[in-house]
Amino acid sequence: MLTVESLKKSYDDTAGRASGRRSDAGTRVFAVGGVDFEVHDGELFTLLGPSGCGKTTTLRSVAGLERPTEGRVTLGGRVLFDSKHGVNMRANQRGLGMVFQSYAIWPHMSVFKNVSFPLEVMPRAKRPGRKEIEDRVRQVLEVTELGAYAARAATKLSGGQQQRLALARALVTRPELMLLDEPLSNLDAKLRETMRFELKRLQRELNLTAIYVTHDQSEALVMSNRIAVMNQGRIEQIGKPREIYTKPATRFVAEFIGTSNFIEAKVVSVSGGEVQVDAAQGRLVAHGVEAAPAVGDTVLISIRPECVDLSRERRGDVPNEWSGTVLTRAFMGDVVDHIVGVGDLEVRNRSNPNLSIPPGTEVHFSVAPDKVTLVPVD
Numbered sequence: 001m002l003t004v005e006s007l008k009k010s011y012d013d014t015a016g017r018a019s020g021r022r023s024d025a026g027t028r029v030f031a032v033g034g035v036d037f038e039v040h041d042g043e044l045f046t047l048l049g050p051s052g053c054g055k056t057t058t059l060r061s062v063a064g065l066e067r068p069t070e071g072r073v074t075l076g077g078r079v080l081f082d083s084k085h086g087v088n089m090r091a092n093q094r095g096l097g098m099v100f101q102s103y104a105i106w107p108h109m110s111v112f113k114n115v116s117f118p119l120e121v122m123p124r125a126k127r128p129g130r131k132e133i134e135d136r137v138r139q140v141l142e143v144t145e146l147g148a149y150a151a152r153a154a155t156k157l158s159g160g161q162q163q164r165l166a167l168a169r170a171l172v173t174r175p176e177l178m179l180l181d182e183p184l185s186n187l188d189a190k191l192r193e194t195m196r197f198e199l200k201r202l203q204r205e206l207n208l209t210a211i212y213v214t215h216d217q218s219e220a221l222v223m224s225n226r227i228a229v230m231n232q233g234r235i236e237q238i239g240k241p242r243e244i245y246t247k248p249a250t251r252f253v254a255e256f257i258g259t260s261n262f263i264e265a266k267v268v269s270v271s272g273g274e275v276q277v278d279a280a281q282g283r284l285v286a287h288g289v290e291a292a293p294a295v296g297d298t299v300l301i302s303i304r305p306e307c308v309d310l311s312r313e314r315r316g317d318v319p320n321e322w323s324g325t326v327l328t329r330a331f332m333g334d335v336v337d338h339i340v341g342v343g344d345l346e347v348r349n350r351s352n353p354n355l356s357i358p359p360g361t362e363v364h365f366s367v368a369p370d371k372v373t374l375v376p377v378d
């Protein structure tokens with residue numbers, strides 16, 4: 001539905017805001033260095049990455065609030081921007097709904113008026129009649145569960161309700177695409193978690209197509225149909241949350257999403273999807289490897305802590321079984337982490353709190369071969 005091709009945005013660095021990503025000219029930096037992605041109908045697509053990686057610039061370029069240096073953006077067959085042909089459609093003609101970090105509801109208006117206003121100020125030719133405006137506002141207030149507050153002053157809503165109001169105001173114009181830039185970041189931690197599910201429910205119920213920007217990996221994993229992980233103005237990987245988590249394509253992705261154990265190793269055999277590697281601490285076998293390396297290659301092994309199966313006894317009949325000593329143990333309520341020393345390597349395990357092994361104990365752990373991920377060395 002939305003396609004973004006070779007999108008680039010560079011800035012003059014005279015203000016000294018950006019760092020590191022110099023273009024050939026030397027004085028300009030790329031906030032976005034060439035990104036490509038598609039957002040499908042009814043999908044919540046997330047741009048995820050650390051501060052300064054170019055998420056907001058990408059979103060603002062789609063919105064028409066920023067003029068990209070290069071690239072092409074189309075929505076449902078309409079060209080919104082095309083640097084080659086000099087097309088740059090005005091933001092208010094793109095048919096988009098936007099909700100930003102500071103959700104800036106209009107404080108001097110009632111809840112109802114906040115939502116009806118965008119319709120009332122539409123050009124006469126497009127503006128719905130009074131009755132239709134009323135119906136549409138009521139409908140959106142119902143969906144966002146604000147129906148009971150229609151007459152209330154907008155400022156007399158809680159943070160979560162104000163956030164829903166900002167969403168209702170964007171929804172009422174029935175945008176083809178919603179752009180959401182960290183819309184939950186002003187809420188406290190507990191409310192943010194509740195709102196994740198509410199937003200997701202709304203998106204699904206209304207079959208909304210949305211681009212969601214966040215630096216919060218758990219928010220992205222919970223809410224998204226697909227995630228694009230961005231780093232330094234580029235997309236490192238696009239995939240479903242589970243794929244991104246279980247099959248990170250780069251070290252950056254593996255480090256940014258959750259925690260991982262990284263072990264450097266050399267490939268000793270490759271047979272179909274089965275790869276055997278030797279690390280300084282021992283041999284590992286990986287199954288289901290898609291991009292098979294060559295024998296002799298150096299690779300980085302990534303193993304998630306919850307895939308490290310820790311035990312006091314040596315089992316002997318399981319693959320990838322190593323031995324070590326518990327160095328530290330950290331209780332976190334719902335899980336316990338153990339750090340196990342194997343030579344000078346520290347391996348993190350995450351277990352059910354029923355398993356709690358004191359530091360100093362000799363232990364054994366194994367990793368199922370399909371949980372051993374090969375990451376190309378950067």
Ligand SMILES: Nc1ncnc2c1ncn2[C@@H]1O[C@H](COP(=O)(O)OP(=O)(O)OP(=O)(O)O)[C@@H](O)[C@H]1O
Nearest residue numbers: 011017018019031050051052053054055056057215
């Ligand atoms: N107007 C500008 N002039 C110069 N540099 C800019 C400008 N706007 C953004 N940048 C730089 O471009 C890079 C990308 O910024 P952007 O706001 O897109 O990042 P972000 O991933 O959304 O970060 P955050 O999560 O902190 O909002 C940053 O290095 C930023 O400093």
